Amino acid sequence: MDGWLGVLIMIGLGIGFAGVMVGLSLLLGPKNPTPEKLAPYECGMAAVGDARERHSVKFYLVAMIFLLFDIEVAFLYPWALALRDLGWPGFVQIVTFFLILLVGYVYVWRKGVLDWGPVSSRVRSQRPKAA
Amino acid sequence: MDLRTAIQLGIIGLTFFMLINASALLVLAERKIMGFMQQRYGPYRVGPHGMLQPLADIIKLLMKEELRPKGADKWLFTLAPIISVTAAFAAFATVPWGAQTTFFGLLDEPVKLGVADVNVGVLVVFAVTSMGVYGIVLAGWASNSKYSLFGGLRASAQMISYELAYATALASVVMLAGSLSLREVVDSQSGVWFGFIPRWYVFLQPIGFIIYTIAGVAETNRAPFDFPEAEQELVAGYNTEYSSVRFALFPQAEYINMATMSAVATDLYLGGWHGPWLPPEYGWIWFLAKVGVILFVYIWVRWTVPRYRYDQLMSFGWKILFPAAVINLLVTAALVLYFNA
Amino acid sequence: MFNSAFDAIVPLLCVTLAALASMSAEAFRGKGERMPIGGLGIVGLAGAAVSCVLLWNRNTSSFGVIVADNFGLFVTMTLIIVGLLTIMFSSQVLDLHDLPRGEYYTLVLFAIAGMIMMATANDLLVLFIALEIMSLAVYVLTGIRRDDQRSSEAAFKYFLLGAFSSAFFLYGIAFTYGVTGSTRLDRVGTFLAAQSMADNPLLLVALGLLLVGFAFKISAVPFHMWTPDAYEGAPAIVTGFMSTGVKAAAFAAFARVFLSAFEPFSADWAPVVWVIAAATMILGTVVGVAQSNLKRMLAYSSIAHGGYLLVGLVAANQVGKAAILFYLLAYAVTNLAAFGVIAMLGARDRANDELRDYAGLWQSHPALAALMTVCLLSLGGIPPTVGFIGKWYIFSAAVGSGYYGLAIIGVLTSVISVFFYLRVVVMMYMAERDGAPALPRVGAVGMTALAIAIFAIFYLGILPTAVLDLAAASISTIF
Numbered sequence: 001m002d003g004w005l006g007v008l009i010m011i012g013l014g015i016g017f018a019g020v021m022v023g024l025s026l027l028l029g030p031k032n033p034t035p036e037k038l039a040p041y042e043c044g045m046a047a048v049g050d051a052r053e054r055h056s057v058k059f060y061l062v063a064m065i066f067l068l069f070d071i072e073v074a075f076l077y078p079w080a081l082a083l084r085d086l087g088w089p090g091f092v093q094i095v096t097f098f099l100i101l102l103v104g105y106v107y108v109w110r111k112g113v114l115d116w117g118p119v120s121s122r123v124r125s126q127r128p129k130a131a
Numbered sequence: 132m133d134l135r136t137a138i139q140l141g142i143i144g145l146t147f148f149m150l151i152n153a154s155a156l157l158v159l160a161e162r163k164i165m166g167f168m169q170q171r172y173g174p175y176r177v178g179p180h181g182m183l184q185p186l187a188d189i190i191k192l193l194m195k196e197e198l199r200p201k202g203a204d205k206w207l208f209t210l211a212p213i214i215s216v217t218a219a220f221a222a223f224a225t226v227p228w229g230a231q232t233t234f235f236g237l238l239d240e241p242v243k244l245g246v247a248d249v250n251v252g253v254l255v256v257f258a259v260t261s262m263g264v265y266g267i268v269l270a271g272w273a274s275n276s277k278y279s280l281f282g283g284l285r286a287s288a289q290m291i292s293y294e295l296a297y298a299t300a301l302a303s304v305v306m307l308a309g310s311l312s313l314r315e316v317v318d319s320q321s322g323v324w325f326g327f328i329p330r331w332y333v334f335l336q337p338i339g340f341i342i343y344t345i346a347g348v349a350e351t352n353r354a355p356f357d358f359p360e361a362e363q364e365l366v367a368g369y370n371t372e373y374s375s376v377r378f379a380l381f382p383q384a385e386y387i388n389m390a391t392m393s394a395v396a397t398d399l400y401l402g403g404w405h406g407p408w409l410p411p412e413y414g415w416i417w418f419l420a421k422v423g424v425i426l427f428v429y430i431w432v433r434w435t436v437p438r439y440r441y442d443q444l445m446s447f448g449w450k451i452l453f454p455a456a457v458i459n460l461l462v463t464a465a466l467v468l469y470f471n472a
Numbered sequence: 473m474f475n476s477a478f479d480a481i482v483p484l485l486c487v488t489l490a491a492l493a494s495m496s497a498e499a500f501r502g503k504g505e506r507m508p509i510g511g512l513g514i515v516g517l518a519g520a521a522v523s524c525v526l527l528w529n530r531n532t533s534s535f536g537v538i539v540a541d542n543f544g545l546f547v548t549m550t551l552i553i554v555g556l557l558t559i560m561f562s563s564q565v566l567d568l569h570d571l572p573r574g575e576y577y578t579l580v581l582f583a584i585a586g587m588i589m590m591a592t593a594n595d596l597l598v599l600f601i602a603l604e605i606m607s608l609a610v611y612v613l614t615g616i617r618r619d620d621q622r623s624s625e626a627a628f629k630y631f632l633l634g635a636f637s638s639a640f641f642l643y644g645i646a647f648t649y650g651v652t653g654s655t656r657l658d659r660v661g662t663f664l665a666a667q668s669m670a671d672n673p674l675l676l677v678a679l680g681l682l683l684v685g686f687a688f689k690i691s692a693v694p695f696h697m698w699t700p701d702a703y704e705g706a707p708a709i710v711t712g713f714m715s716t717g718v719k720a721a722a723f724a725a726f727a728r729v730f731l732s733a734f735e736p737f738s739a740d741w742a743p744v745v746w747v748i749a750a751a752t753m754i755l756g757t758v759v760g761v762a763q764s765n766l767k768r769m770l771a772y773s774s775i776a777h778g779g780y781l782l783v784g785l786v787a788a789n790q791v792g793k794a795a796i797l798f799y800l801l802a803y804a805v806t807n808l809a810a811f812g813v814i815a816m817l818g819a820r821d822r823a824n825d826e827l828r829d830y831a832g833l834w835q836s837h838p839a840l841a842a843l844m845t846v847c848l849l850s851l852g853g854i855p856p857t858v859g860f861i862g863k864w865y866i867f868s869a870a871v872g873s874g875y876y877g878l879a880i881i882g883v884l885t886s887v888i889s890v891f892f893y894l895r896v897v898v899m900m901y902m903a904e905r906d907g908a909p910a911l912p913r914v915g916a917v918g919m920t921a922l923a924i925a926i927f928a929i930f931y932l933g934i935l936p937t938a939v940l941d942l943a944a945a946s947i948s949t950i951f
Binding site: 003004005006007009010011013014015017018019021022024025026028029030031032033035037038039040041042043050052055058059062063066069070073076077080081083084087088091094095098109114115116 | 139140143146147151192193194195196197198199200201202203209212213216217218219220221223224225246247248249254255272274275276277278279280284287288291292294295298299302303305306309310311366371372375376377379380441442445446449450453457460461464465467468471
């Protein structure tokens with residue numbers, strides 16, 4: 001089918017299917033919850049504290065650099081489509097763009113943002129510790 | 132409703148039905164192949180050669196109790212699997228799976244085999260598959276369980292990291308084809324070079340194809356990149372607290388995503404439904420065969436390669452795959468310009 | 473130049489390349505290794521200065537969105553001076569607080585690049601990008617002392633409110649585009665010249681939103697709330713940098729947008745800016761009197777100075793427009809020097825920015841006390857310093873356009889402000905230093921920078937004609 005209607009129908013079918021399945025299991029399944037069943041699984045021990053605590057800053061860093069580079073990739077698509085019209089000048093421009101990004105990429109790499117391993121594996125923060 | 136609309140709706144329904152079946156078939160195939168590789172039978176009891184096993188599984192899961200842990204977010208907990216599955220179905224919407232056909236003269240104008248033919252199909256596949264990460268992250272967050280949360284976080288970091296390489300690899304193909312429409316990309320791969328090599332982009336983009344396949348495995352959270360549910364560390368990752376059908380929807384989404392990845396790889400790199408011997412109307416057989424081969428490789432890899440370490444995963448994605456994809460793209464661009472001039 | 477289309481962005485390129493070079497240098501710096509990264513910045517800024525001189529009077533334009541007219545070049549020069557002084561003041565401060573050198577200089581240079589882009593942008597969207605480049609760098613600079621709670625708090629407040637104001641600004645751009653069909657300032661101006669406000673009520677919305685966005689950046693009342701907290705919490709040298717550089721760039725953009733593109737509607741926005749200017753001058757001065765923290769006091773003083781600049785904008789005659797440019801330069805040099813003194817007197821464990829920390833400065837650091845006195849007198853507008861000349865031209869422009877009320881408010885608040893500047897002077901010369909820990913010594917580079925600034929204050933205060941002529945020549949290119 002031409003156009004976007006098919007995508008919409010597919011989304012509708014997906015939601016409908018998932019909804020019906022969840023609804024069916026609510027109808028068919030038994031219901032006898034006990035406190036033990038409702039406790040979050042922690043290998044048989046009683047759950048300690050809340051799960052929603054602060055987590056490693058690494059995840060935030062990855063999210064941030066992802067945003068930067070994803071925007072870059074988003075820029076690439078129109079250029080890739082128009083490559084033959086833009087010719088070599090367009091190529092030079094995109095290479096310049098990449099070189100600028102490369103500086104940021106090298107910086108991020110050298111600063112250890114991409115390293116998730118133990119700290120000892122690499123020079124982590126190169127600035128001296130604050131006294 | 133005229134005949135044409137009915138047939139088009141029928142195609143959509145068929146695609147949808149096949150996707151549901153694909154997830155069931157893939158569960159069975161996975162277990163059978165796993166059994167074969169581990170020198171045992173796999174499922175054997177239900178039906179001939181265990182063929183009805185997936186059906187039995189679904190019925191069993193439907194009859195199970197839906198548990199929601201105390202402290203879980205009521206709405207998000209239910210919404211998460213629904214988002215995952217919906218995104219998985221919707222991602223397939225712009226993937227064409229066959230050439231045009233008139234159904235042996237039934238129609239005056241041929242219809243295109245595929246749910247929707249939009250001019251930015253590649254971007255839609257992208258956008259919608261990355262919606263899938265919401266389902267996983269929300270599942271991890273809503274469960275209020277530490278394992279779930281870690282699984283969800285890992286999944287998000289992993290998927291966004293590999294999405295860069297994946298997207299950049301695809302940009303090279305888009306550049307070669309000069310179109311964002313999947314159908315046009317497939318059609319630009321018809322014909323042969325030197326009389327016997329099919330004009331598939333995999334021969335022009337071998338590195339791109341490898342990058343795409345690896346990133347695709349990571350995007351679908353399959354082994355060796357199955358960190359979101361690494362059972363030795365995280366019990367079951369983001370779906371630890373799920374039971375019954377809500378649990379079943381996650382693997383289903385995963386298998387549909389596998390099918391989508393394979394179908395997109397077929398369309399972009401392996402010439403889609405183009406192939407020798409069969410007339411164009413039967414191109415979908417080629418399509419299914421190619422998808423089947425890629426899916427087999429998926430399963431093969433899962434039962435052959437051990438899981439990575441998380442730091443290896445991240446540094447592989449950011450330090451090797453992504454730069455390789457960018458260099459591949461630039462080299463491709465230079466070659467395209469050189470040979471075009 | 474190999475392609476004249478790039479001429480207008482050469483100053484911008486010099487600074488950006490210097491920033492990228494600093495970033496690479498920092499990335500490859502070994503642990504504990506010292507690199508002259510600040511020197512890289514100075515080289516880049518010097519290159520930008522040279523290109524500014526070469527571009528003078530050529531009125532070049534790059535792709536129609538960046539114009540190197542004399543107005544933009546004058547402000548660019550001001551910004552380069554701000555950058556040079558900041559880098560010179562910084563070297564000592566960075567050592568003292570163990571701030572990350574590479575990141576610091578990179579951010580300063582990126583901020584200056586954003587400011588230069590802002591001053592030369594001829595397209596609202598480019599202006600917005602420039603604003604963001606500048607703002608993001610300055611947000612991080614504000615919080616660069618991560619172990620300091622006040623610094624982090626200041627950065628967070630500044631970031632939230634700044635992001636909020638950027639949204640206003642962006643909406644203003646969207647509405648402007650909706651009404652006029654272009655984001656290019658010259659086209660907007662041509663379109664608006666043939667319109668009246670009654671035809672386009674949406675234009676009022678656009679104008680209002682743009683005004684709010686600019687008012688945030690120049691911290692005009694009632695959008696000044698972030699200023700005292702951000703200025704107090706940031707490291708003193710960063711405060712100096714953002715109170716001068718950000719203000720100069722924002723004012724340049726403000727003047728360019730409102731005095732060229734929106735000039736046809738000046739009758740509509742002038743009364744609003746009149747009120748804002750009056751309120752800004754009064755609030756900045758009156759609240760400033762009550763402050764006991766020097767940085768906070770200078771923050772309010774900076775708000776008040778924003779008010780004086782707005783007077784020039786309201787007056788909008790030839791004298792007023794030239795006076796804005798001259799005042800920006802005068803204020804930048806003076807205020808940066810004052811903050812430089814505060815920054816260099818800060819110790820590792822205490823900021824030394826309370827008023828009583830300056831008791832008896834005359835005995836321990838006579839030269840520094842004298843220099844600080846000159847800066848404060850110039851901020852207060854006392855002859856023969858540059859502050860006096862700047863205010864003189866601003867107020868005479870207001871009188872010339874018939875805004876007697878504004879001129880009177882301006883003179884009165886100036887007189888009141890002298891009170892709190894003199895309070896510091898009195899403290900330095902007449903109070904005894906009792907028990908407070910001794911202040912640190914000031915290094916040679918910092919003293920050189922201070923000497924340059926003081927020379928500029930006196931030179932521009934006694935022989936302002938040359939620079940005033942330049943300012944007058946600058947405004948002729950766009951207005």
